[in-house]
Amino acid sequence: MNFDLNFATNPDLVAFQDEVHTWLEENAPRDVPRSADPILYTHEEFEWRRDIGRKLGAKGWLYPTFPSEYGGGGLDLDRATIIQLALDEHRIPVPPYYNSGGPLAAASILVWGTEEQKRFFVPPILRGETVTWQLLTEPQGGSDLATVTTRATKDGDDYVINGQKVFVGGAYEFDYAWTIVNTDPLGPRHQNVSWLMVPAKSEGMTRQSLDLFTVHGAGESPVGPKEAVFFDNVRVPAFNLVGGENNGWKVASTHLEYEHGGAGHLRNIWVLDEFFQYCKETKFRGKPISENPDVRDILADVWADYQVDKLLGMRTFWLHHTKRPMSYEGIQSTFYHRMFSLRTSQRIQQALGYFGLVSDPQWTPNEGRTEVFVRYGLGSLHGGGTHDTDRVIMSRRMGLGRNASESAGQMV
Amino acid sequence: MDLSLTESQQMLKATAAEFVKTEVPTHVVTELSRKNVGFVPELWRKAAGLGWAGMLTPPQYGGAGLGYTDTAVLFEELGRAPLVGPFFSSGVLAPLVILEAGTEEQKQSLLPPLARGERIATVAISDPAPSFGADSVLMTAARDGDAYVLNGTKLFVHDAAAADYLICAVRTEPEDPNDLTRGITLVVVETGAAGVSVRNLEGFMAAVGQVDLSGVRVPASAVLGTPGQGWPALQRAMQRALPVLCAYQVGGAQEVYEFTADYTKTRVVFGQPIGRFQRVQDHVVELVNNLDGARWTTYEALSKLDDHQPAAGNVHLAKAMASDGYYQACVNSLEVHAGVGTDRQHPLVPHVIMARTLYSYLGDPRYHKRLMADAVGL
Ligand SMILES: Cc1cc2nc3c(=O)[nH]c(=O)nc-3n(C[C@H](O)[C@H](O)[C@H](O)COP(=O)(O)OP(=O)(O)OC[C@H]3O[C@@H](n4cnc5c(N)ncnc54)[C@H](O)[C@@H]3O)c2cc1C
Secondary structure: OOOOOOOOOOHHHHHHHHHHHHHHHHHOOOOOOOOOOHHHOOHHHHHHHHHHHHHHHHOOOOOOOOOHHHOOOOOOHHHHHHHHHHHHHOOOOOOOOOOOOHHHHHHHHHHHOOHHHHHHHHHHHHOOOOOEEEEOOOOOOOOOHHHOOOEEEEEOOEEEEEEEEEEEOOOOOOOEEEEEEEOOOOOOOOOOEEEEEEEOOOOOEEEEEOOEOOOOOOOOOOOOOOEEEEEEEEEEEHHHEEOOOOOHHHHHHHHHHHHOOOOOOOOOOHHHHHHHHHHHHOEEOOEEHHHOHHHHHHHHHHHHHHHHHHHHHHHHHHHHHOOOOOOOHHHHHHHHHHHHHHHHHHHHHHHHHHHHOEOOOOOOHHHHHHHHHHHHHHHOOOOOOOHHHHHHHHHHHHOOOOOOOOOOOOOO | OOOOOOHHHHHHHHHHHHHHHHHOOHHHHHHHHHOOOOOOHHHHHHHHHOOOOOOOOOHHHOOOOOOHHHHHHHHHHHHHOOOOOOHHHHHHHHHHHHHHHOOHHHHHHHHHHHHOOOOOEEEEOOOOOOOOOHHHOOOEEEEEOOEEEEEEEEEEEEOHHHOOEEEEEEEOOOOOOOOOOOOEEEEEEEOOOOOEEEEEOOEOOOOEEEEEEEEEEEEHHHEOOOOOEHHHHHHHHHHHHHHHHHHHHHHHHHHHHHHHHHHHHHOEEOOEEHHHOHHHHHHHHHHHHHHHHHHHHHHHHHHHHHOOOOOHHHHHHHHHHHHHHHHHHHHHHHHHHHHHHHEOOOOHHHHHHHHHHHHHOOOOHHHHHHHHHHHHOO
């Protein structure tokens, strides 16, 4: 086994690493204003993030392991790792802008779409030219995805959509809504849903901001306020229906595999690294607070948990990118990350007291990012399904109490 | 053994519940929370008119002279909202500190206006510090003739923005590194005095502020009781006050439990009420365990105080369990509600914020468990 992420023995990889670092130094300035709270980020920051995304996309570094013929990088595990680590060093998440539906739609279309659809929809996503949201959840319940009631009816060469989604999207412009709809209200469960790429500019689609105290986990790109999206006779060309009418549950298996962490991650949670640093640098009565025995125990707990979180993500990243068989690993890394974030939310407050809660600029640690971590840790339980449904999925994958275990969704 | 409320306690409970329901319906609570409003003067006046600012204060000082459990019954209902305002700071903690530390003259002048709710006080103990305790008192007060001069910052002071005056913990003697509880003095500082500035702080917390003191002169007569004896007086006051705060936390957890249990009946997912899922049942079972652990440790401590029995171990146990219980109950409820529970318009969110705020207030569970261990001789 080799857990080493150092490529020094391979000159080609060293050269690639240098290329990536040089490019990032030139193209991704570190001093760009970044809002501490991803809900409150500015349009200026959004624009900067879009810009760096387009540039990365043009080089094939935005989605490095996706096939190059559709706009991805076509790169191997080592090169993908190098890019990921370099971006992480620059504190740029992948993708740098909120694109919840992008990689998921791209992957689903590559697996389930027609050749024409692949050529039309996928390259702009992978090159960073478009922003795609994922629209799944509806007010009547997010866990039971199969019972979506947003209705799409065939009308000539179009589908006409009516209904409502909630807890979706975020601030500012987007291009497509990757949306699951019901295409046969009387059809049997799991055989009556379909996926549509809905252009954001479609008439009849309206957005409304929600006021949530959280938007997602730490280390991801800023979102802005989540939204409710309403469809009122929205017309979409039939071409935009992916994977065949009423075949959406199969398409969902690919979508959800990604949504549930099947691609793994290699990220450091730099907000936590900053928290450790803060505890080492902040003195109380002349001593760094990290030397207070209570605080030290807490930091040790957070650290241990964090290492497991990283290793599970890395294990999944490796499995995925080397195309090895997977079962529960993707959803496990997501589940662990949720529970880790929840535990860490409390532990930071135990270590810092009110300093873990305050967002006032004079007092908040790390310009507010620690407070955001604390707050979002409470909200990290539900994005992309709840930790309960994570457990259901994990159990099925492990085949608990069943003779056959459920297999992982097909990935790119 | 009799674990029931008395008839008069039940009546008080009903009155308080009615007050909360009519004066601060859910949408008002969520709106106050979204705007980080920590004090509504009109509500305070109404509540004070019912005698709720002086429940524990003895009649000779203008209060109702009720018991701890009586007072807790009220606070449990206030916690259900959760209603913000200096109910605990000015109605319980400050008067008990004055009773413990003040001279007879000070009690007579300070307590009646507090009990009538005409004046509002809060207790400002910690300077900027990551945790609570005597070590968090850093501010020094220099003697200058007949006055003390105060400089520094009191941070995360509850209800600071509502207060007319602070009872400020300061050091009037050189620190004894072997015993930081020594040499602490309690001083009354008017928030309107020259050199005092107060502001409410933003964050995932409710009604917590910052007080900056810059060259603030207070007369020696503003010292509560004996200089240097502040910490033991604070300790004695907290021994009596904390269980009332715990009752507020219990009320919060009770309310969260009730609307969460209701939601498991009405929310239908996968064709059935979510309460039929064992996972959801697990969350609510955890929730109610957190609630009842908080509740019974709290009421035991209150009852011991009412009976004049030694209660230190019980008080610290209660503060640990109520802080942790309210916090965890909110997490359990978030687990059940999923998406909607994160919306600031949902009644859960003000509870989440309040639970987090009170978790660190006057010592977190770890701090109190340690004192509990000392008190019970572990
Ligand atoms: C910050 C945030 C970001 C989000 N972003 C998006 C987004 O970009 N796009 C999108 O489409 N959605 C998004 N969501 C919605 C999210 O996917 C849903 O909240 C989630 O799927 C749960 O659905 P729900 O909230 O309706 O809960 P419900 O489905 O109503 O669940 C209620 C309770 O029942 C439990 N439960 C339900 N079914 C079962 C079962 N079978 N077994 C055991 N327990 C069960 C749940 O665990 C939960 O405790 C987001 C949510 C949040 C909070």
